[in-house]
Amino acid sequence: MRLFLVAVFLASGCSPGTDTPNITVFAAASLTDALHELIGRFELRQPEITVHTHIGPTSLLARQIQQGAPADLLMAASPDWINYLQEQNLTSGPGVTFAENTLVVIGTSATDTMTSLSELLTVERLAMADPAHVPAGIYGKEALQCAGIWDTLEPSVIPTLDVRAALTAVLSGATDVAIVYRSDAMLAPELRVLFQVPELCAPEINYVISGIRGTSSPEAVEAFMTFVTDSLQSDIWDRFGFNS
Numbered sequence: 158m159r160l161f162l163v164a165v166f167l168a169s170g171c172s173p174g175t176d177t178p179n180i181t182v183f184a185a186a187s188l189t190d191a192l193h194e195l196i197g198r199f200e201l202r203q204p205e206i207t208v209h210t211h212i213g214p215t216s217l218l219a220r221q222i223q224q225g226a227p228a229d230l231l232m233a234a235s236p237d238w239i240n241y242l243q244e245q246n247l248t249s250g251p252g253v254t255f256a257e258n259t260l261v262v263i264g265t266s267a268t269d270t271m272t273s274l275s276e277l278l279t280v281e282r283l284a285m286a287d288p289a290h291v292p293a294g295i296y297g298k299e300a301l302q303c304a305g306i307w308d309t310l311e312p313s314v315i316p317t318l319d320v321r322a323a324l325t326a327v328l329s330g331a332t333d334v335a336i337v338y339r340s341d342a343m344l345a346p347e348l349r350v351l352f353q354v355p356e357l358c359a360p361e362i363n364y365v366i367s368g369i370r371g372t373s374s375p376e377a378v379e380a381f382m383t384f385v386t387d388s389l390q391s392d393i394w395d396r397f398g399f400n401s
């Protein structure tokens with residue numbers, strides 16, 4: 158299994174082993190677009206450091222790290238998975254929150270107008286990241302439980318690999334609506350936000366970064382963590398729909 162995970166990691170486009178310091182960032186799928194810009198800005202300021210990325214659902218990334226995948230940092234969509242690695246002595250320090258997010262319900266232009274979670278009981282199919290382990294899905298399940306409709310709605314839920322896949326499910330017509338992060342909804346202008354999960358049932362969504370124990374480039378890791386958590390980068394998070 159470990160050899161398979163490492164092979165998948167290498168196939169994703171990461172290429173450690175050059176003459177410059179290399180760091181590999183494992184990052185939640187919902188960070189993809191903002192992270193691309195963030196890394197570009199970082200490498201302009203720190204041209205001696207090369208940053209590689211491996212993108213996926215936080216839960217899968219944490220398990221890959223636990224099984225030996227070569228990561229230097231994890232940018233997680235939930236502190237729970239940072240804590241999971243910390244409990245196994247796999248992090249180099251505590252996680253640091255760098256951004257927040259909110260949940261929204263999205264549909265197409267043909268979707269009936271909705272304003273509350275209870276109205277989701279009328280849909281035939283609801284896409285959301287897998288609530289068994291993916292942060293976006295867990296957050297969504299918490300919101301639906303808060304509204305008292307999870308048990309009734311669960312048979313209509315279509316679990317997806319990650320939050321981006323839930324977005325794609327609506328775009329492709331595979332489902333009627335989806336629960337996604339606001340940051341993801343902003344990437345699909347052809348869809349519309351039906352409503353934001355009301356504050357009463359809105360879970361606290363924190364993105365957390367932590368270094369991984371055993372990195373060969375601790376100074377580069379520290380430089381990247383400092384950069385990511387610096388308030389000077391808040392414009393990127395705000396522009397991509399996160400809360401800095």
